[in-house]
Amino acid sequence: MKTAEIKQRWLDYFEANGHAVVPSASVISSDPSILFNIAGMVQFIPYLTGREPAPFNRATSVQKCVRTGDIEEVGQTTRHGTFFQMNGNFSFGDYFKREAIRFAWGLLTNAVADGGFGFDKDRLWATVHADDIETIDLWLEETTVPRERIQPRGNEDNFWHTGQPGPGGYCSEIYFDRGPEYGVDGGPVADEDRYIEIWNLVFMEFELSEVRSKVDFDIAGELPAKNIDTGMGLERVAFLLQGVENMYEIDEVFPVIAAASRLSGHTYGVDHEPDVQMRVVADHVRSSLIIIGDGVRPGNEGRGYILRRLLRRAVRAMRLLGVKDEVLPELLPVSMEAMKLSYPELEVEFDRISRIAYAEEKAFLRTLESGTQLFQNAADSLSGSDSTISGDVAFALHDTHGFPIDLTLEMASEQGVHVDEEGFRTLMDEQRTRAKADAKAKKGGGHTDLSAYSALLEDGTSEFVGYDRLEADSRVRGIVVDGLAQEVLTPGQSADLILDLTPFYAEAGGQRADIGLIKGHGFTARVLDVQNPVKGLPAHRVEVIDGEIRVGAEVLAVVDHDHRFQGSQAHTATHLVHAALREILGTHAVQAGSMNQPGYMRFDYSFPEAPSQQMRAEIEDVANLAVRSNYEVGTEYLPFEDARKSGAMALFGEKYPNVVRVVDIGGPFSRELCGGTHVGASSEVGPISVLSEASVGSGVRRIEAAVGMDAFRSLAAERTIVSSLSDMLKVPGTDVRERVAELMGKLKDAEKEIARLNSQQLLASAGKFLDSAETVGSTLFVVAELGDVSNAGDIRTVVTDLRARVSERSAVVLGIGTSNGKPVVVVATTAASREDGRQAGKLVSLACGELGGGGGGKPDLAQGGGSDAAAIPAAIAAVKAALQ
Structure with a gap:
């Protein structure tokens, strides 16, 4: 059974049972503290928590989800994936436990010919919370599951909550027994590799007053309206119904593995490491396809960074499989073909999606080139006694330049050097800790207390009449100050006013909010902004100019016409x-x-x-x-x-x-x-x-x-500027552009001539540096202190000229000076000196270390710089000491 058919059967079944079919929300979360939707219930949270009235009593959906918290585990096991689809059915104060169990059992066990999935009833198990005796009885009443296949578990496995005070409840999970060849007997409590969870029924029935951990919380009482939130993992059910080993082998994923196998020459299922890389490729290409399809572009922050990381990990994985050329033009169309039955819009938008993905791959391949050079500089700077690239360098390559640690390790192995992996991992852990702290801080600040607005919303929405009129009689329904409702607002105070109806446009869709006045008997308030803290309830941010405003007051709302x-x-x-x-x-x-x-x-x-x-x-x-x-x-x-x-x-x-x-x-x-x-x-x-x-x-x-x-x-x-330039240049306004271009050309020619003369002057005086050269050990050491130069190229020109003059000898030439106040150093070596072990890259790194900077290059020529020009004598001394 194709994955798209499983999805459609789900929707058809629940629609036939009175559920409104709700399309998947974008994979992009509407919550600013969350990058992507990570569960099927996300778009229904306002209804489940009671913040907004639900437009239907029952709903069903198949939600696109992305989780990247354990991205490093993708491919290592067959249980982790970044993109997945969560089938859900929901009840908002309508049916509860009995019906939820009945619906789940029916869809799972009904014959395929009757619209079900046709699972063998004798291979299904259920888990319940140990305290939820009622659900055990319901399983026995509504299904044919025997008591011995209903297993009680604790809070860790079978209690759901958000991690914060609010709604929570027991869970009942459904497992499928894959058979003794996959593990030991004993049900889910004994082996969750053999017994695969396919459906989780959440019974949202309690109000939690305090949550200290996943397993430690206080229940204040029951919710006034009990809800159902269930989730069935589409990919898990697909691999079971398709008779394959795991989710990577289903019809929507495996074609990319097959393509990666063809491109790389590795046969899937033979060796663990190539299998891991092919699974990474299949998962990340599919996830990237969906994420770009929903409007995300690669970037350095937030969702864009996650997308960039997924694309680059896919390209890197193919590189580790031995494929160095561009691969996404081969792999992305394969993923689109596999996914278009479920998401036809991917085919429609594929031109846009593919251009974005292919451009990112090209950019990453350029990054690999520059990262390779940076790595080489770091390797060249190692001395004979130190053959380990520091964790700092490995982390900088990874974090600043996007160079994967796997490639750093691979290249280090090829050159016979080591990498301080422990130091790298420590820095990565520190970065993750900072990221988690930032995310927690954002999450804490992102969830403003909306209870006062939600309470007002229970009495209905506020009508927007501003399309047709800019003034309207209305009434003050509520006053909210810092999240708290109050009855009176006095002069000088600011607050959010909620009106029965309003002509004021609340900021949305890129359009800034209206401004204006709200006036009533004895009071006037200036409207500074209008926002929608909860859908359907515009909140007018006002500053009281005079008088007192009370809840219930009749008002005239007047939008600023010109604005x-x-x-x-x-x-x-x-x-x-x-x-x-x-x-x-x-x-x-x-x-x-x-x-x-x-x-x-x-x-x-x-x-x-x-x-x-x-x-x-x-x-x-x-x-x-x-x-x-x-x-x-x-x-x-x-x-x-x-x-x-x-x-x-x-x-x-x-x-x-x-x-x-x-x-x-x-x-x-x-x-x-x-x-x-x-x-x-x-x-x-x-x-x-x-x-x-x-x-x-x-x-x-x-x-x-x-x-x-x-x-x-x-x-x-602009006309005034052109007129002024016309007067200054003594030409008509129509000729200003040509006249400025002519002057710019003359200026560039003059700058080039000055640079040429400076270079000639430097080269003419270069011979004097040979006169002061000294022999250090067996090497002629030539130092050219050039003072202020126009650019680093001047130093390079002098150094290469001096090297040519002593090319028959074992010689090292060091050129040093300042450009724009910053020290610049260039080192060149002759062939004979390199045979003696003198490498320009290592020597320039020594000099730059004294200058408070860094640099590198090839053994024959290297360049660097720093920030401390006063340390130039120390830099020269460091190179001389190395030669000694």
Whole structure:
């Protein structure tokens, strides 16, 4: 049974049993303290915890998840993977234990012909919490599992909670017995390799008052509404139903292993180490495919860093298998073909996904080249008595340059040197400790107490009426100060006001919030910001100007008209620029983020290279032609899938409701899903003036523009600058560019001539350094102290010239000077001196150590620098001592 069929059977079964089918949320977590969704219940947390009312009593989903906490274990065992799919069914105060057990047993054991999975009833076991006697009875009543195959366990295995005070409850897990060839008898408590957990039923029934650890907590009482949260591991069930040994061999994963085997020449299933690397490749390529598909790009922080690490580990694993060329163009399409039945959008978006992945591989291969050179410098600097590369160096290679420790160890072995692995691991552990502390701090700060808002939400949402009007009569439903509800707000105080209805737009979708006033009998408050702490409940951050505001007060909410209009101009301009980008650069110029506020818009988009100046001009022209065309700006509400089919663009990684708002500008010109405010016609946007276009990350570019009167002011300022330059250069404004280019060319020519004359002067005086050379041991030691030089190249020129003059002898030439106030040193050796064991790389490292810096290079020529020019005599003395 294909994995995609297992997924569909799950959804069909629970839909037939009254559950709303909810599409998987993006793998990107909406919680800023969590990088990726790590469980099937994540998108339902607001409903399970009671923060928001659930729009349905029952739901089912198959959620995309990524866990990277044990990434180093991937491939080492067959139980660890980064991307996985979690099938879940949920009840929000509807059914409870009995029905959850009945549903699970039915789907698992019903015949395949009847829509079930057809598991052998005699090979299924259950575990329950030792204190949960009720669930034991329910298993016996609802299923054919005998009492001896129902095993009690403790808090460690069969109690669920979030790790914080709040909801919790007993678990009941379902296991499948793979047979005696996989381990000992005795059920899950005896052997969890033989008995594989496939389904976990969580009975969310208690309120925990304090949580000290996984097994140590206090139960305050029962929840007023009891919920069900269950999870079935799709990959685990797939490998059992497909009759293979583990999740790496299922239909959605193994094709990549087969491709890696073909490319590398290693046969899977023969040797442990090659098997490990092929499993790493299959897992990481699949995970990267999904993560990029949901809108993440490689980077140096957060999700981007995780993605970069996955891609680079896959490339590294293929390198360890002996494949040194680019591999992702071979492997990524294989993974897409295997996954497209479950996620058809991967095939649709594969051009974008593959360009991002392939560019990252190319960058990593360049990193490997530079890392190899850095490693070589470190190896060359080792003395005969010290053959160990320090943990500091190995860590710097790994952390700063992205050079994997496995490659460092591999290359060290090839050169007969060692690596201080213990020191490296210590530094890695310290880094992990810091990262965990940072994550914990973020998590602690990221979960603001929203109970006051949730309590207000129980009485219903606040209606937004700002699309149609900028003033509205309303009533104060609540006042929240620092997370706590209060009844009265006095002059000078700041707080969040919750209204019955509001014309104020809360910040969302890249659009900044409205500002304005809230007025009532005897009081006035200035609205500084509007946010949505919980969905459906705009919170107006206000500062009281005069009077007292009380809960229940009748108010007039007034949006600042100019601020709203200019913000709407900017938001509509964002859509126009997006459409222009796609028209000029192609449909693969995909939105990666935006921000718009009065007079200004910023738009991030995915594109592999910088557009030409001509393209930039064309983008600006197309956007302004759309303004001049006076397109009507219209909106309509459609079911999400209908909106996508109509051509409306959606943002990758964004979570959309079942019914969405579509903003249409000029029919086919621009059609996007958007909840923001807009002008009524494109001509109301006014001029759009592109201020800049630049890279903001790997494959992500940013275009910034002034809009409306701000664009006019920007253009007027540029005109003033051009006019001033025209007066200074004594040429018409149209000729300023050519005149400046001419002057720049003359300046560069003059700089080159000065540099040439300086080099000639240095070379002419180089002979004097030979006159002062001395013989140290059997080696002629030539020192060229050059003082201030324009650049390090001058020192290099003198050193190589001096070496040529003494090439027949055993000689070492050291050139040293300062450039921009920093000491620079170059060392060259002749062939005879190298035969005597003199290596430029090691000598320059000694000198740079005295200068407070570092350097390296090849045995015949090396260069470095430092920060302490006063230490130049000590640097020369260190090299001389080494020669002695």
